[in-house]
Amino acid sequence: MKRSLSLILLAGLCANSSAQENLSYQLPPKPILDLADFQRPPTVSMDHHNQNLLLSFRNTYKTLSDLSQTEMRLAGLRINPVTNISSTLTYVNNLKLRKVAGGEEVQVKGLPANPLIANVSWSPNEKKIAFTHTAANGVELWMIDVESATAKKISEAKLNANLGAPYSWFKDSDNLLVKVLPKNRTALLDNSKDLPTGAIISNATGSVSQNRTYADLLKNKNDEANFENLVTSELVKVSLNGKSSLFKKADMYEDISFSPDGKFLLLDTLQKPFSYIVQLDRFPTRATVTDLNGKVIKVVNETPLNEIMPKGFSAVAKGKRSMGWRGDKPATLYYVVALDGGDPANKTEFRDELFQWNAPFDQEPVSLLKTQQRFSGVVWGNDKVAIAYDNWYDTRNLKTYLFNPSAPSEAPRVIGDRNMQDIYADPGRFETKRNEFDRRVLAIEDGKAYLIGAGHSKKGQFPFIDELDLASLKKNRLYQSAYTDKIENILSIEDLKKGKVLVQLQSKTDYPNFYFRDLKAGDQADKQLTAITRFANPFVGLKDVSKEVIKYKRKDGVELSGTLYLPAGYDKIRKEKLPLLIWAYPAEYKDKNSAGQSTHNPNQFTFPNYGSFVYWVAKGYAVLDDAAFPIIGEGKTEPNDNFIPQLVDNAEAAIDAVDQLGYIDRQRVAVGGHSYGAFMTANLLTHSKLFACGIARSGAYNRTLTPFGFQTEQRNYWETPEVYTKMSPFMNADKMKTPLLLVHGEADNNPGTFTLQTERYFQALKGLGAPARMVILPKESHGYAARENIMHLLWEQDQFLDKCLKK
Numbered sequence: 001m002k003r004s005l006s007l008i009l010l011a012g013l014c015a016n017s018s019a020q021e022n023l024s025y026q027l028p029p030k031p032i033l034d035l036a037d038f039q040r041p042p043t044v045s046m047d048h049h050n051q052n053l054l055l056s057f058r059n060t061y062k063t064l065s066d067l068s069q070t071e072m073r074l075a076g077l078r079i080n081p082v083t084n085i086s087s088t089l090t091y092v093n094n095l096k097l098r099k100v101a102g103g104e105e106v107q108v109k110g111l112p113a114n115p116l117i118a119n120v121s122w123s124p125n126e127k128k129i130a131f132t133h134t135a136a137n138g139v140e141l142w143m144i145d146v147e148s149a150t151a152k153k154i155s156e157a158k159l160n161a162n163l164g165a166p167y168s169w170f171k172d173s174d175n176l177l178v179k180v181l182p183k184n185r186t187a188l189l190d191n192s193k194d195l196p197t198g199a200i201i202s203n204a205t206g207s208v209s210q211n212r213t214y215a216d217l218l219k220n221k222n223d224e225a226n227f228e229n230l231v232t233s234e235l236v237k238v239s240l241n242g243k244s245s246l247f248k249k250a251d252m253y254e255d256i257s258f259s260p261d262g263k264f265l266l267l268d269t270l271q272k273p274f275s276y277i278v279q280l281d282r283f284p285t286r287a288t289v290t291d292l293n294g295k296v297i298k299v300v301n302e303t304p305l306n307e308i309m310p311k312g313f314s315a316v317a318k319g320k321r322s323m324g325w326r327g328d329k330p331a332t333l334y335y336v337v338a339l340d341g342g343d344p345a346n347k348t349e350f351r352d353e354l355f356q357w358n359a360p361f362d363q364e365p366v367s368l369l370k371t372q373q374r375f376s377g378v379v380w381g382n383d384k385v386a387i388a389y390d391n392w393y394d395t396r397n398l399k400t401y402l403f404n405p406s407a408p409s410e411a412p413r414v415i416g417d418r419n420m421q422d423i424y425a426d427p428g429r430f431e432t433k434r435n436e437f438d439r440r441v442l443a444i445e446d447g448k449a450y451l452i453g454a455g456h457s458k459k460g461q462f463p464f465i466d467e468l469d470l471a472s473l474k475k476n477r478l479y480q481s482a483y484t485d486k487i488e489n490i491l492s493i494e495d496l497k498k499g500k501v502l503v504q505l506q507s508k509t510d511y512p513n514f515y516f517r518d519l520k521a522g523d524q525a526d527k528q529l530t531a532i533t534r535f536a537n538p539f540v541g542l543k544d545v546s547k548e549v550i551k552y553k554r555k556d557g558v559e560l561s562g563t564l565y566l567p568a569g570y571d572k573i574r575k576e577k578l579p580l581l582i583w584a585y586p587a588e589y590k591d592k593n594s595a596g597q598s599t600h601n602p603n604q605f606t607f608p609n610y611g612s613f614v615y616w617v618a619k620g621y622a623v624l625d626d627a628a629f630p631i632i633g634e635g636k637t638e639p640n641d642n643f644i645p646q647l648v649d650n651a652e653a654a655i656d657a658v659d660q661l662g663y664i665d666r667q668r669v670a671v672g673g674h675s676y677g678a679f680m681t682a683n684l685l686t687h688s689k690l691f692a693c694g695i696a697r698s699g700a701y702n703r704t705l706t707p708f709g710f711q712t713e714q715r716n717y718w719e720t721p722e723v724y725t726k727m728s729p730f731m732n733a734d735k736m737k738t739p740l741l742l743v744h745g746e747a748d749n750n751p752g753t754f755t756l757q758t759e760r761y762f763q764a765l766k767g768l769g770a771p772a773r774m775v776i777l778p779k780e781s782h783g784y785a786a787r788e789n790i791m792h793l794l795w796e797q798d799q800f801l802d803k804c805l806k807k
Contacts, residue, residue: 028794031618034541035608036794041535042096044514046502047126048434050100050494052146053532054129056120057094061787067779072188073216074227076279077162078749078781081188081230084181085118085132085139085161088749088781092117095131097149100532108144110151119165123173124438128240130167130176132159141167141178143240154242155180160233163254167238170292171262171438174240179233182250188229189222196220202276210311210708210716213752214279224274228252231270231280235294248294254285260437261330264297264359265290266323275307282306287323289333289361298361300333310343312714313393314351314374318342327439328380331359334368336375344394354378354388356405368408373399379430380405381442381449385470387430388412393714396420396590400427402470415473421594428453428466431493445496447471452490454599455481461601463490465501465519479519486510487603503529506605509543511535542606544568545617549600550624552657554649559596562627562654565606565617566663578622579668579805581613582654585677586629586647588639588712595630610790613672616801622663627654629680640713640723647680648688655690668692668805672797675699675753675782676711678742682729682761685738693739693804695797698753698782701761702730706752733764739771741800743793745780753782773800 027033042055071087072079080087093115095108111117116134123130129144138157144150158180159166166179200220218224235248235256252270259266271284287301301320309315316338323335334356340346352375357365373390376398380386383406391398400416418425428451432440443450448467455463464480479501481488486507491514494500499519506512514532521528537543546566553559562582570576589595608614613623629650633639639646651671659666671694673681678699685694700706703724707717717724725731744758755776762774775796777789784790 025788025792026795027791028615028798029619031541032615032794032798033791035539035615035618036610036791038538041511041538044533045120045122046100046532047122047146049126050516052126053098053100054120054122055096055098055105056092056117057096058090058092061790062090062785064779064786064788067786072226072230073749074223074230075218075274075283076214076216076281077227077230078216079162079230081226083134083136083138083157084159084230085134086164089118089134090785091115091134092120092131095120095144095151097144097146106149108149108151112140112142112151112153119161119167121165121167121169123169124171125173128173130169132161132166138181139166141176141238154240155238155244160231162230166233168256168258170237171258176238176240177247177256177265178236178238178244179253179256180236182232182234184250185232186229188226191220191222200276205308207308208311210309211277211307212708212710213706213754214277215749215751215754217279218274218276227274227280228272235267248290257325259325259331259359260327260439263292264331265292265294266300266325266333271302273305275305278307282317289359297359300357300361301335310341310345311716312344313712314344316342316374322375325439326356326380327437328382328435328441329358330437333357333359333361334378335365339370351375351392352390366408368405369401369403369412371399371401373397379432379442381444385442385444385449387442387449391420396594402473413473415468419591419594421589421591421597423454423456423594423597423599424458426453426456427451428464431465433493433496443493443496444470450478450493450496451475452493454489456597456599458597460484461487461599463488465490465493483603485603487601505529507603508547508606509537510605511537512605537605539606539608541618542568542608542614545606546570546572547602547606549598549602550657550661551598552653554653556592556649558592558630558632559598560628560630560650560653560657561598561600562624563600563602563604564658565614565623565625567617567620567622570663572663575662577665578620578663579670579801580622580624580655580658580664580666581616581801582624582627582651582669582671583613583677584627584629584650584654584671584673584680585675586631586643586650586680589630589632590639591634592632595628595632598628600626610784610793611674615794616798619798619802621801621805622658624654624658638713638715638723640727643723643727644683644687647683648690651684651688651690668807670694670801670805672696673699675750679729682736682740683727685740686729686732686736689738691738693741693800695741695743695800697743698745698748698750698758700753700757701728702757703728704731705754705757710752730761730764733761733770734768736765736768736770736772739800739804740765740773741796742772742774743796744774744776745782745784746776746778747780748782750782 040060042057045054078087096105098105112133119132133140135157139159139161140157141155160179167176231252234250236244237247238244255268257266267288284305285303289297306317320335326332340348350370352371354369355365371390373392376391377389384404388401398420401412402415403412431443431450433443435441451466453464465478467476489504491502501517503517516530550564551561617623631639674697678696681694681696744755748755765772
């Protein structure tokens with residue numbers, strides 16, 4: 001059936017209504033509209049000399065017109081074939097510059113009319129800023145002169161941005177390497193008009209594989225031809241004065257990466273054959289190093305089509321992977337190879353091996369390090385110092401290594417060994433700094449490295465900076481935030497010797513703003529902080545709302561928490577009984593200790609959005625936002641083995657906790673969630689009588705339609721059919737008697753959460769006599785974007801909640 005742009009509404013609500021409605025877009029009531037209809041403050045980008053700020057402005061929401069552009073969905077991409085850029089992109093519509101030290105914002109002059117700006121990038125010397133503008137007929141390349149704050153176009157609408165950012169700066173800051181449409185590009189094929197020349201055939205070779213349920217896959221030969229057409233580009237060298245010359249002939253260029261010294265180029269190109277069962281990130285690729293004239297120096301990697309993957313989240317492909325340039329060397333590649341064939345089921349002493357390969361690649365690669373678990377990253381420092389990480393999903397273990405890249409025979413030192421979900425034990429991330437190649441490498445001063453931590457603890461959140469002696473491995477705390485009425489996020493150390501640190505401060509009513517902190521200013525508070533931005537709170541309507549983090553326990557002793565909002569002026573002594581809304585998302589853990597830890601902070605700025613229930617505190621509801629819903633499976637027990645009872649225990653504990661405070665009528669409680677939270681909601685309404693109603697958005701309700709795993713479930717349906725069946729609300733639709741509002745985007749692009757999931761679940765509920773309402777939002781993907789749809793969603797939710805919960 002072909003849908004129009006009007007909403008498709010199928011009803012069976014708390015109150016009687018017709019079976020189907022053709023309803024135009026609605027706006028939510030004024031208290032919610034006043035909060036939802038706001039102007040988003042700009043995002044900020046600062047140059048590395050702390051001299052200039054770039055302010056990027058965009059609309060708070062897209063429009064339905066934005067979502068209605070021409071679109072092709074191929075191999076995981078959503079492309080506008082007219083403009084040759086992603087159809088899902090969110091554009092910037094204005095740019096301003098400002099001195100970091102203060103002064104007025106300066107409007108960038110010469111911007112295109114009705115700008116659709118993306119792919120913004122500072123030049124290496126930070127005197128220029130490049131960006132793309134999407135015109136009606138394609139993507140143009142533009143440049144801003146920072147000193148004069150003036151923009152000009154340097155390329156016509158011929159860029160190919162279908163695979164992401166279509167350009168890279170040369171090291172000289174005077175030229176860019178740009179992907180452009182081939183001169184001899186052929187017309188796209190039309191599946192709706194072209195007659196097929198044969199059947200669509202796929203083969204199973206007998207190899208065992210476990211692929212998730214992906215969206216937007218290639219389906220036929222026309223799709224293959226169109227995909228190749230859309231991702232094929234020529235590489236052109238473009239100077240800032242607009243002159244251009246061909247650098248490389250047409251190919252399916254995916255990634256472009258200059259070596260740190262700017263003398264070599266690593267080009268990743270897609271290869272054939274394509275696949276109908278996996279997306280483009282698993283298509284064959286070839287990695288080639290060229291010189292600055294485009295001459296091939298060496299083919300450094302070739303990866304085959306990867307349709308066959310072992311089971312498990314620690315599974316990886318065979319061969320070289322994670323290839324890139326060492327940031328501390330002029331032209332040295334590094335890469336990783338799995339020593340267990342990429343299969344977690346194979347038992348080996350070491351799982352991965354890290355190699356380096358020096359240009360011009362006429363020598364054999366050198367082994368630097370073997371990791372006990374799956375390699376997960378490296379921070380390069382210098383010839384003698386580097387940091388590497390590995391982890392293993394099944395045990396949630398994370399190890400950190402200090403190793404000497406110049407002495408591979410030296411055993412690496414394990415400097416961290418912890419549960420990756422244990423946030424209270426998180427030592428922080430290693431600080432980096434720009435080196436002579438303009439690459440970020442480990443910040444080292446006098447044999448010491450530095451760690452910046454979020455500072456979560458049982459007593460609250462207190463971010464910190466630690467100094468790590470690389471010889472003794474002893475730590476010294478240089479700074480720890482002591483705020484109890486706000487949050488200080490430590491972003492970077494701008495000057496180690498001067499103690500200059502970039503931070504962001506916020507409170508529940510103060511919008512996040514940037515500051516420089518002087519660690520050497522002593523106790524003189526007025527000298528410690530220098531404001532960089534002063535963005536105002538766009539949600540003043542929530543300034544008097546009560547906000548607190550509540551902590552409680554479920555019946556097995558696991559500690560839980562959530563952020564509780566009460567309406568402005570609520571009398572906590574008289575304690576009027578309010579309806580309660582709970583918004584949550586389940587998370588899986590392997591131990592109770594990690595599951596009981598909390599990142600909730602009452603000082604986090606209250607930023608309401610359609611992704612929670614916070615708007616409804618302005619309508620007189622109590623709201624428990626981001627309520628903890630841990631699902632725990634210790635030892636050999638997997639979390640999902642006891643998913644339903646733990647889900648119900650979490651919900652019961654949350655309701656009990658707020659009820660014991662005396663604020664709510666526990667007969668008027670609603671639960672809601674998005675994606676896996678929607679799956680949670682449907683299960684709670686099915687398997688408990690705790691709720692008066694629920695709202696489930698963009699969920700998956702039949703797990704047999706995601707048979708090779710979902711969320712963090714690694715087992716397939718045929719291994720544990722009972723788990724898949726018990727967890728599926730669709731399979732238990734006959735037990736559902738509680739009012740449910742189902743919402744889904746018409747064009748969901750998330751693996752597993754096809755719009756069909758909601759449509760089939762609603763049909764089951766309707767056929768079995770359950771009170772349900774389904775709302776399909778036209779043109780929306782997994783996350784909603786258009787103002788018309790979001791405002792109507794808020795209206796739908798408000799109508800539904802008022803009918804089900806208000807006396």
